[in-house]
Amino acid sequence: MGVKGAGVDLTTDLGFLKLRNPVLTASGTFGYGLEFEPYLDLSRLGGIVVKGLYYGPREGNPPPRLVETASGLINAIGLQGVGVEAFAAKVLPQLHRIDTAVIVNVCGADDDEYAAVVEFLDRHEGIAAYELNISCPNVKKDGACPALRPQTTYDLVKRIKAASRRPVITKLSPNVTSIVEIAQAAEEAGTDALALINTLLAMAVDLETRRPKLANVYGGLSGPAIKPVALRMVHQVASRVRVPVIGLGGIMSGADALEFLVAGAAAVEVGTASFVDPDAAARVVDEIARWCEARGVAAVRDVVGTIEIP
Amino acid sequence: MGVKGAGVDLTTDLGFLKLRNPVLTASGTFGYGLEFEPYLDLSRLGGIVVKGLYYGPREGNPPPRLVETASGLINAIGLQGVGVEAFAAKVLPQLHRIDTAVIVNVCGADDDEYAAVVEFLDRHEGIAAYELNISCPNVKKDGACPALRPQTTYDLVKRIKAASRRPVITKLSPNVTSIVEIAQAAEEAGTDALALINTLLAMAVDLETRRPKLANVYGGLSGPAIKPVALRMVHQVASRVRVPVIGLGGIMSGADALEFLVAGAAAVEVGTASFVDPDAAARVVDEIARWCEARGVAAVRDVVGTIEIP
Amino acid sequence: MTIERDARLREVQSWGDFFRFAIEAPAAGREARPGQFVMIKVSEGTSPLLRRPLGVHAADPDGLDLFFKVAGKGTGILSRKKPGDRIDLIGPLGRGFTVSATAKGRTAFLVGGGRGIAPLYFLALELVKTGARPVVLYGGRSLSEIPLRERFERTGLEPRCSTDDGSFGFAGPVTELAALELDRERPAMIYACGPDPMMKALAAIAAKRGVPTELSLESVMGCGVGACWGCVHRIRDEKGDGWVKICEEGPVFPGERVSWA
Amino acid sequence: MTIERDARLREVQSWGDFFRFAIEAPAAGREARPGQFVMIKVSEGTSPLLRRPLGVHAADPDGLDLFFKVAGKGTGILSRKKPGDRIDLIGPLGRGFTVSATAKGRTAFLVGGGRGIAPLYFLALELVKTGARPVVLYGGRSLSEIPLRERFERTGLEPRCSTDDGSFGFAGPVTELAALELDRERPAMIYACGPDPMMKALAAIAAKRGVPTELSLESVMGCGVGACWGCVHRIRDEKGDGWVKICEEGPVFPGERVSWA
């Protein structure tokens, strides 16, 4: 084996989907994937979760849309996007030539729109699964979204599972009292997997102008600052559901990713890190492989959920 | 006026309590106050919130109790403390000679213990108010505490208000779906003020040993990392309750403190910052005064809640 | 565009809060065009977390120059780097100025406000190469805020300067100076970079006289590579207004396409 | 104890991962006693957020020395500081070794493992001043891990060394070396600093022979001033076991008071 770590088996089986390795890119932090071709070989990734899609094209929020905080980033993009038609016509065909799993992050103003998105996309090929974004804090007042209540989570997931011919990954919000309750509601409704966490509802104030730094007032906090909350939630959920959990939140390195795997995640997503280093996700893959090799771990799956609680 | 900023009126009126300035020290981050006498003049602070007190002495959790994260700190001290009798006998008398408001952070394993603590302390002088810690994530499983539900919050606050002859500040947990619901429940139950936020339930994993880095598994995340979440919650609550809100979470500087005041906090607490710089709270007072003077702000209260939402 | 994880800082020149860095980065240097920018990681740690965008101030096959003003934390950390230190940059990025828009022999106005002068030096040199005649209008708050004067003069370009406080050159905003110059002479093109209010005023002045402009816009940037959608500005096209990513379609836009709030 | 926000780094000496810093900090230097420590802010930013505890390695009226091994992020940043750089420290903190516990003319064993040797150099010098006879036992993984040998020798102290790999001196853990030395000679006191397993073993060895010990304990420290209750170790007193803050009552404790998990 030439490359260090090349001998390690990184394949990851989510049951409904086999991945080359457990590293996906997080929705909204990797564009439609193609933006990153100059920086890394996309076929080295486990998969790509594309930017959140509503049915129609969306304007998004006015700027400022981003503000940096201590080891974090608050965003209020407002899911600006091209809509399903343009996506299917312009983006999907180009993604076909890339040998990696393409997962579409599905959004909606209401349950009908979510359903319309998957029904439309079901008619197109080249999509491995849907990631149901029921947790975007940047579109409604006070960050309202279906993922804040077990019932709304259950209803939406049930509806989408019925509407869709593809596996559904439900992406949860950390802005809840009991992430386990929400996770279990999604599981009961038949989700094939869970992804957590989305961003923490947050705010920044410009002291000189005495205004919010974001035009949208509130936004979603991501990056290393939130990793300890994400790890806790992944650990809480993984031990209490049967479906695979995809962990994310502040992953910047292979070591970060491995911590999520140890805590019980079957796979991970790399988000904000891709802004700092466009090739971060590929580096995470390499670092995971090297770590496994150095420790004599033959297959990365052997690490999943191995945390010992003394 | 000699000192820069000395001309600015920093006095803060919480209604039930007048403070020299809006800067308090956060419970558990300033010991019993006396530990800091070598580093700053305690009488320059608006007040001191002492370490959480249970009725009896407590062992606390085994070490490791602390782990650093990106711009943050996770702690699982488990409220080790001397108990009310030793506090009243040894600590309180020494605090008498210091000319600053002393606020006692009250804890309990159940509502009865909370009540017992205030009933005991009510018989002693030199306490300006109680801060009801209904939100410590480090004592029960999965961070369970009364502040996670409106009803348990309401019941406990009601009980303590009836039991106590002193004003009660209710300290809220950020680990909830709707901080506003909890805040309103505490207000209905008659709390005199609200303090937010306590720590975010978090976890860190030691990749090499594949164990949690904290003996307690989960702990509470504090420091600059959580400031954006704290500001958001203070802003959400301040505009929806009539009682004064005390803001905290990641305040390291006068500018940070002023952001909380602008967002609607009547006063602030300095927490983790005191670990990094034992004189941080006094520095925050100075920086607030200097900022006000430079901007021609005559009284700091004129800044409170002045945020403009465009 | 490339990721250069260990480009080297070769030379540092400074004037108060302003710094010029000469950086050894051959690949980026060869590729860079005027108006393009690079994204720099100023710290190894996680705060500041994001890279900072800086325009290419000059470029040659060995590398490129940056010219920046300390605006806060990130540029502050950057300014403390010493020759020999590692520089982690991505670039060149974005679409720059259309050098060819000014024909051989024709005049172009290059209007720079404060740190906005950075990319215009590179542009001026390229225009000279094509045989066009760049006229540099350089404005700042005061004399200390227009430190690149000598650098332009050394290349034979005589920048016409303005200062808000009148401490040097024309007393007033550089946009007023531009208006006066436009009454004397009608350039083929106006290229500009500076704070939004200046750009907005200049666009209006140029439009009134029917002179085409290219404006380099600024925004907070999360990624610089078109992935975060954080850097949008209101831009017109056939289909009307929309939020356009300036890191990707810009940072340089034809003045008539830019809508101002 | 004082906060010295701008103490100056005067001199740096290094051996691989080990560093000795001579710092100009008069107030702290005058006050420091062997076994006390200082809390150092290694970065201006928020990561790492907390100060790092380092023992006082030597002290005089001009300031103090530190001796540390790069263990991670914080000590890594610290190790890159250069003479003339600012050092932000609080100290001296905690309760050190009881120098007077070894009477004039009596022998004391000073047992240091790895970086744990740091405070014992200071202690040895103080013991010599009081007319006691310090015998230094210095252990490390290999020759490269016991760099302070020469420094001790220059002061006339001949440290007896051990290395786990036998690359220098006694081959084996320093605790075994201590056991052998104890069979030859019975000191008035054993002072020790090193990793927990070494301290635990040493405490047992000394107890068996009835020799009193003082052990300097380590723990992650949030504040160093007794405020966070994060640095506790299991310590015995009249009332039995309890979690005791080592930054306040320690870091040095009589061996018989320390309970080991």
Ligand SMILES: Cc1cc2nc3c(=O)[nH]c(=O)nc-3n(C[C@H](O)[C@H](O)[C@H](O)COP(=O)(O)OP(=O)(O)OC[C@H]3O[C@@H](n4cnc5c(N)ncnc54)[C@H](O)[C@@H]3O)c2cc1C
């Ligand atoms: C395409 C492009 C090219 C640029 N070229 C140059 C250049 O050549 N020379 C130069 O000096 N500056 C340039 N800038 C501006 C430079 O990027 C900012 O000054 C820098 O990012 C501020 O970072 P900081 O950490 O020092 O300040 P911060 O501490 O992040 O912020 C300080 C202040 O600057 C504002 N700010 C932050 N980021 C930006 C930004 N990207 N654009 C505008 N304002 C910002 C903040 O809102 C705040 O008010 C350019 C910006 C863009 C978008």
Ligand SMILES: Cc1cc2nc3c(=O)[nH]c(=O)nc-3n(C[C@H](O)[C@H](O)[C@H](O)COP(=O)(O)OP(=O)(O)OC[C@H]3O[C@@H](n4cnc5c(N)ncnc54)[C@H](O)[C@@H]3O)c2cc1C
């Ligand atoms: C009272 C006291 C005196 C000390 N004196 C010295 C000294 O003179 N020379 C010296 O080299 N070291 C000394 N240490 C240890 C030193 O404080 C740690 O090595 C340092 O804090 C590690 O910080 P870091 O950021 O480099 O490592 P991190 O990146 O924080 O952690 C790296 C590894 O070190 C461990 N660690 C972190 N903090 C401590 C700590 N406070 N104690 C023990 N292990 C820790 C972590 O668990 C991790 O495994 C002392 C510790 C204490 C408590």
Ligand SMILES: Cc1cc2nc3c(=O)[nH]c(=O)nc-3n(C[C@H](O)[C@H](O)[C@H](O)COP(=O)(O)O)c2cc1C
């Ligand atoms: C700029 C930005 C845009 C995002 N857009 C989406 C989105 O469209 N859909 C979604 O489910 N999550 C979105 N997220 C959340 C991320 O996918 C991820 O859940 C979050 O950032 C935490 O991971 P990180 O800390 O690694 O970034 C976005 C995050 C950022 C920073």
Ligand SMILES: Cc1cc2nc3c(=O)[nH]c(=O)nc-3n(C[C@H](O)[C@H](O)[C@H](O)COP(=O)(O)O)c2cc1C
């Ligand atoms: C070590 C430590 C101990 C704490 N103990 C208490 C406590 O006893 N009672 C309480 O209400 N909050 C306690 N807190 C929470 C703080 O008071 C504060 O709410 C939190 O740290 C957020 O503020 P900060 O980011 O400024 O530290 C503790 C925090 C830390 C870090």
Ligand code: FES
């Ligand atoms: S900076 Fe991220 S899209 Fe432009």
Ligand code: FES
């Ligand atoms: S380090 Fe904070 S109490 Fe000891």
